Amino acid sequence: MRKELSSDLKKISPSMTLAVTAKANELKAKGIKVYGFGAGEPDFDTPKVIRDAAVEAMEKGYTRYTLVSGLVELRKAITEKYKKDFNLDYALDEVLVSSGAKHSLSTVLKTILSVGDEVILPVPYWVSYSEMVKLTGGKPVFLKTKKENDFVVTKEQLESVITDKTKAIIINNPSNPTGVVYTKEQLEAVADVCVKHGIYIISDEIYEMLLYDDTKFTCIASLSEEVKDISIIINGCSKAYAMTGWRIGYTLANKDIIKGMNTIQGQMVSHPSSISQYAAITALTTDQSITYDMVKEYKKRREYSLKKLDTISDISYIKPQGAFYVFIDVSKLYGKVYEGKKITSSVEFCSALLESKHVAMVPGIGFGDDDFIRMSYATDMDTIKEGLDLFEEFISELK
Ligand SMILES: Cc1ncc(COP(=O)(O)O)c(C=O)c1O
Structure with a gap:
């Protein structure tokens, strides 16, 4: 007989986005x-200039351990980016x-949580936050935001969930x-409360680089020195440079936090692949049109998708200004029946859509809101056109 696995495993659920991808792969x-x-x-390949930098790094023999915190040259490139883009000194x-x-x-x-510490997660939240907090021994505190407020956290909402155990908000x-x-003002409202309570x-x-309609992005740390100290x-490189498989992410924070992270990362994994780090230096320092060319494509897909969604009745969404997602409210359709099955939740909606029309979207419940489903438009235009036609057809067939 084998011993039981960790009790931590029972606290968490697998990623809903990965689950949909797995089901879609099964069909494929x-x-x-x-x-x-x-x-x-x-859906883009990593730009060639970045791939070439990785090949060069391998050829030059840059294949050994690096510093735990990452190559000096890479960290320098990151600090220079933050100076240039946000006038921040790190x-x-x-x-x-x-x-x-x-x-x-x-x-x-x-690094920052002790057992029982609370972390505020505005809902909807990215799927992994809640599970990561639980795995670390912390307690996620879900703070429901309002669609009418563009899902942005307000000062009053934030104040209402703070306790003496609150350690952070994500x-x-x-x-x-x-x-x-x-917006800058919305960030200031959140930051004011966090400074006041030391959260x-x-x-x-x-x-941060994937923005549309002239939307201006403000890095929260740029609000003031006081805010920077608690931010x-x-x-990372995954989304901006189509480098998901290279596994490069980074953190900017005060020295004490980074020192703590260094100790933990040093014992757990050392550092990311040296070759990926060299590739990341090029990603960050080369002409950034490599990203803006991708943004141009996302923009076309976004425009098409939103126009099409506008023509479909009984659904609604908040106009997305960044990233590559649309969070679609399908709750008006709950209670309707598809091929004899009543649809009452985002999981049932997405399952029926995938099984009947082979269109894969993600149930909103994974992000904490069951009224919605998430569509990603990081896919080619033909898929968007055909897939959204099928999505419309599915909705029209609900009785
Ligand atoms: C909000 C958010 N944070 C973090 C990540 C993870 O990025 P990485 O692939 O660099 O780990 C993702 C990926 O989906 C994301 O959507």
Whole structure:
């Protein structure tokens, strides 16, 4: 007889986005064409200039251990980006590179949380936040935001959930799943409350370069020195440079936090792949049109998708200003029947849509809101056109 596995495993659930991708892959393996709007990753190849930098690094023999916090040259490139883009001054020991933004986040949580500490998660939240907090021994405190407020947290809402156990809030700006981008004033409202109570602001800014309609992005740490001191900025190369598989994420925070993260990361994983780190230096320092060219494509897909969604009755959404998602309210359709089955939740909606029309979207419940489903437009235009036609057909067939 084998011993039981960790009790921590019972506290968490697998990622809903990965589950949809797995089901869609199952259909694909059977030779069925699937219209994939599920995955949260760019469909572009990593730009050639970045791939070439990796090959060069290998050829030059840069294949050994690096510093735990990441190559000096990479951290320098990161600090220079923050100076140039946000006029922020970070020292090299205020930056740490990890194996993807997910790894940055989990290392941050391990560094700042003690058992029982509370972390505020505005709902809808990115799927992994709640599970990461639980795995670290913390307690997620869900704070429901309002669609009428563009899903942005207000001062009053935030004040209402703070206790003496509150350690941090995690905001995601631009947001996955809503695509909403906080204005400077909205960030100031959140920051004021956090400064007053001494709560860390973990700001996941991984989609910061993917913006539309002249939307201006404000890095929360740029609000003031006081705010910067309690801000923990998470960013990375996955989304901006189509480098999801390379696993490069990074954190900018005060020296004490970075020192703590360094100790934990040093014992757990050392550092991300040296080759990926060299590739990331090029990503950050080369002409940034590599990203803006991708944004141009996302923009076309977004415009098409929103126009099409506008023609479908009984659904609604908040216009996304960043990232590559639309969070669609389908709750008006709950109670209707598809092929004899009553649809009453986002999981039932997405399952019926996938099984009948082979269109993959993600149930909103994974992000804490069962009234919605998430569509990703990080896919080619033909898939978007055909897939959204099928989505419309599915809705029209609901009785
Ligand atoms: C909001 C958000 N944060 C972090 C990540 C993870 O990024 P990485 O692939 O660099 O770990 C994702 C990926 O989907 C994301 O959507």
